[in-house]
Structures are given as structure tokens and as C-alpha cells.
């Protein structure tokens with residue numbers, strides 16, 4: 001394991017360690033925004049495959065069809081920001097088979113690994129053949145409610161970790177010492193907190209989604225992370241960016257448009273809400289949104 005200054009640094013470093021000029025990298029849209037700039041900086045090209053509402057389930061045949069002789073890496077993220085979906089065992093197995101067949105590296109962004117509700121908690125390291133070719137990246141920021149402290153890590157086999165460290169050495173070299181002591185203290189003395197995280201956020205999810213039943217938003221399933229998607233097509237025909245600006249400026253509730261996570265957004269009216277808030281804040285937000 002290598003400690004990094006947030007998952008953001010770990011993602012950047014893993015990409016620089018693996019991607020060379022002309023390589024292709026498969027991304028599943030909607031994709032977290034830091035992936036593509038890091039790939040381009042390394043000289044790589046992104047092949048972006050759209051996951052579609054309402055289930056955002058990967059079509060592994062479509063993904064396999066996108067692999068070419070230039071494909072070097074596939075990036076996945078489960079639990080997923082922004083769709084709040086969680087890979088099933090069958091998804092991990094399909095990824096493992098694909099990566100083995102085409103000799104691909106995998107970056108598995110698992111920053112929300114402990115925030116899983118109904119499904120079993122699974123990740124790339126639960127599958128030995130997948131673990132052999134994966135950089136598994138996670139974030140103490142998400143796990144210990146300390147995003148701004150920027151402490152994350154990368155778990156990878158020894159040969160991949162050696163390559164990772166060659167880049168990390170010249171990016172940050174080390175991470176903020178006091179934050180490392182604080183996280184070590186949490187891990188040594190409060191590790192139960194990690195196991196309580198799923199329930200902690202499940203209660204917030206249920207509170208928000210129940211309160212939103214009074215609105216004209218159609219709430220999609222949220223299986224993990226602290227996000228929930230909402231379809232606003234019964235309320236407005238506006239595009240999602242304009243709709244989010246109106247929500248924020250005129251109704252005092254911020255949301256994120258889904259289209260910004262896509263290369264080619266599907267024709268849908270869906271926004272992302274974050275429920276990592278106090279219960280009263282969630283209830284206030286739902287009541288403001290229910291007048292729309």
C-alpha cells in the first residue's frame with residue numbers, strides 16, 4: 001500500500017505510471033472528472049462508454065467491443081459517483097475476464113468502498129486474477145469525513161506499486177504528517193467507525209428519499225455513496241445545467257447536473273443530490289424542492 005495526498009493524487013500517479021503516448025483507456029461514463037485530464041497529460045486517448053439511466057449497468061459486451069490492440073487500461077468506480085450504483089459480483093467477474101483476456105491494467109476507484117447499503121461490499125482485491133493487474137485506490141477523506149485533509153491510498157501488487165512510487169516520488173513525495181497521525185489513530189482505536197459507515201449513510205439516504213416522496217422529483221435507487229439521483233422531467237424541460245443553476249439560485253438547494261460527467265450525455269433530465277448532511281438540512285431541502 002502507498003499513501004497519497006488524497007485519492008486524486010493516487011489516481012493521477014497510477015495513470016502516469018501506466019499510460020504512454022498513443023495508449024487507449026476505457027472510461028465508463030458518467031466518469032469522475034479527474035480521470036480524463038490525467039490520461040490526456042500522459043498522452044493517452046479516452047474511449048468513453050456511456051452507462052444509461054435508470055440503472056447505469058455496464059454492458060460488458062459493449063465494453064469488450066471497445067477494446068483494441070492499443071487499449072492499455074480500463075478505469076472503474078464502485079460504489080459510483082455520480083450514479084450511486086454498486087457493482088454486482090457478476091460485474092467484477094466480467095471485468096476480471098476482460099482484463100485477463102486482453103492483458104489490460106485496471107484502476108479501480110473505490111473511494112466510497114465502505115458506503116454500501118443493500119449489496120455486499122466487494123472490490124477488485126476480492127478477485128485474485130483482477131487484483132494482480134489492479135491499482136485499487138481509496139480515500140480516508142470519504143471514510144473518516146475529512147475530505148479536505150487529502151489522504152488516500154493505492155493498493156497494488158509489488159511490481160505495480162514500484163512503478164506507482166517512481167511517479168509519486170516526484171509528485172508529492174509525502175503527505176501531510178499530522179493527518180497521517182490522525183488517520184493512524186482512527187484506524188488503531190476507532191476502527192468500528194468504518195463498519196458503522198454504511199448504516200450511518202443509509203439512515204440519511206432513507207430520510208432524504210422518503211422526504212422527497214412529497215415532491216415531483218422521481219428518485220432513483222441509491223445503492224452506495226452519499227449521492228442520490230433525481231429525475232426532474234415532471235417539473236421542467238430545461239437542460240440539467242440550467243435547472244441546477246435555478247435550484248441553487250432561486251431555491252437555495254445545490255445539485256449537480258449529470259451531463260458534465262459524460263462525453264455524450266444521454267437525453268435525460270437527471271441531477272445528483274448529496275445527502276451527507278444533517279437530518280434537518282435534508283428535510284429542509286426536501287421541503288424547498290417539494291414546492292416545484
Ligand SMILES: Cc1ncc(COP(=O)(O)O)c(C=O)c1O
Pocket residue numbers: 005006007008009032077080081109111138139140141142147150151152
Ligand atoms: C469517485 C471519486 N474518486 C476520487 C475522489 C477524490 O477523493 P480525494 O478527496 O481523496 O482526493 C472523489 C471525490 O469526490 C470521488 O468522488
